[in-house]
Amino acid sequence: MxxxxxxxxxxxxxxxxxxxxxxxxxxxxCGWHAGGATAMRDCVRWAVAKGVSIGAHPSFNDPENFGRxxxxxxxxxxxxxxxxxxxxxxxxxxxxxxxxxxxKPHGALYxxxxxxxxxxxxxxxxxxxxxxxxMIFGLANSxxxxxxxxxxxxxxEEVFADRGYRADGSLVPRKEPGALLDDENVVLDRTLAMxxxxxxxxxxxxxxxLNAQTICLHGDGEHALAFARRIRSALTAAGIEVRAAHGN
Numbered sequence: 001m002x003x004x005x006x007x008x009x010x011x012x013x014x015x016x017x018x019x020x021x022x023x024x025x026x027x028x029x030c031g032w033h034a035g036g037a038t039a040m041r042d043c044v045r046w047a048v049a050k051g052v053s054i055g056a057h058p059s060f061n062d063p064e065n066f067g068r069x070x071x072x073x074x075x076x077x078x079x080x081x082x083x084x085x086x087x088x089x090x091x092x093x094x095x096x097x098x099x100x101x102x103x104k105p106h107g108a109l110y111x112x113x114x115x116x117x118x119x120x121x122x123x124x125x126x127x128x129x130x131x132x133x134x135m136i137f138g139l140a141n142s143x144x145x146x147x148x149x150x151x152x153x154x155x156x157e158e159v160f161a162d163r164g165y166r167a168d169g170s171l172v173p174r175k176e177p178g179a180l181l182d183d184e185n186v187v188l189d190r191t192l193a194m195x196x197x198x199x200x201x202x203x204x205x206x207x208x209x210l211n212a213q214t215i216c217l218h219g220d221g222e223h224a225l226a227f228a229r230r231i232r233s234a235l236t237a238a239g240i241e242v243r244a245a246h247g248n
Contacts, residue, residue, distance in 0.1 A: 003195050003235065004156070004214035004245040006137065007228065008057055008106065010035035010043045011066075015225045017046045022232045023217060024244040025053040027104040027137070030085035033059035033067025041092050048098040053244035055137065058085035058123075059106035067107035068174070075122040078109075082126035090130075102156065102245065103127050104137035105144070114142035114170065124151045135247055140210040141169040154247035159200065159212045161191040161231065167202045169210065178203040184227060188234050191215060195240055214245050 009016045010029035020026060020043075028043045029035035035043075047054050059067035061081060082103075090100050105113055105123055113120040124147045127134050132153060138144035140157035148155035162181045164172035172179040181187050194200050194212040202208050217228045235242055 002241040002243045007217045010039040022228045027055045027057035029057045032061045044096045053101045055102040056089045058082045070108045078122040079126045102135040113144040114139045120144045120147035156245045157211045157213045161187045165202045167206045
């Protein structure tokens with residue numbers, strides 16, 4: 001049994017290099033919600049040196065809200081914005097001897113794409129036109145996963161060990177009770193259950209089936225590094241191999 005572990009990096013948390021010793025895939029912020037050219041280059045360099053798969057983490061152009069404010073934009077503007085960010089990270093990756101392997105939208109763009117077909121299609125079109133060999137990371141069972149597969153793009157279904165789920169498989173919004181889980185033992189148990197049993201318990205009590213192909217480890221929390229170490233250790237102890245997503 002194997003699973004991909006990914007982390008959102010380049011967002012100013014200060015532990016990016018250390019997190020890259022624990023994960024198999026890195027989602028690097030492309031400057032629109034956090035980070036910038038220097039942070040992108042640092043993360044790419046570290047990822048290349050450590051053999052971690054590189055991914056782009058495009059967002060709405062919204063640094064004031066860390067990319068977490070929902071926006072109503074034309075599909076053409078979303079398409080252009082994603083393409084712009086992919087180009088920036090790809091140039092840096094190429095210069096450092098690496099390449100982008102996947103794309104994972106950030107924040108509000110990610111969540112809106114999960115339920116809005118027009119936004120999902122705009123993202124998928126940008127990825128496809130940039131490089132159809134790239135994978136797209138999307139919320140398990142979501143519209144973004146469906147849109148990617150309909151376009152012939154490999155979709156990797158993502159789950160969150162430290163986020164609350166609704167019965168429909170969507171994430172509980174961050175401002176609502178139960179959105180964020182801070183009990184490490186609970187999160188560790190959920191992580192193993194999602195990988196082994198392919199399901200997660202919603203805040204309302206129902207069990208939600210999901211296809212866990214990659215698990216997100218948030219890198220912006222106060223105890224993110226210690227938490228990531230515990231999750232990696234628990235997976236290893238359970239005989240679960242941590243390996244970059246490959247779509248096969």
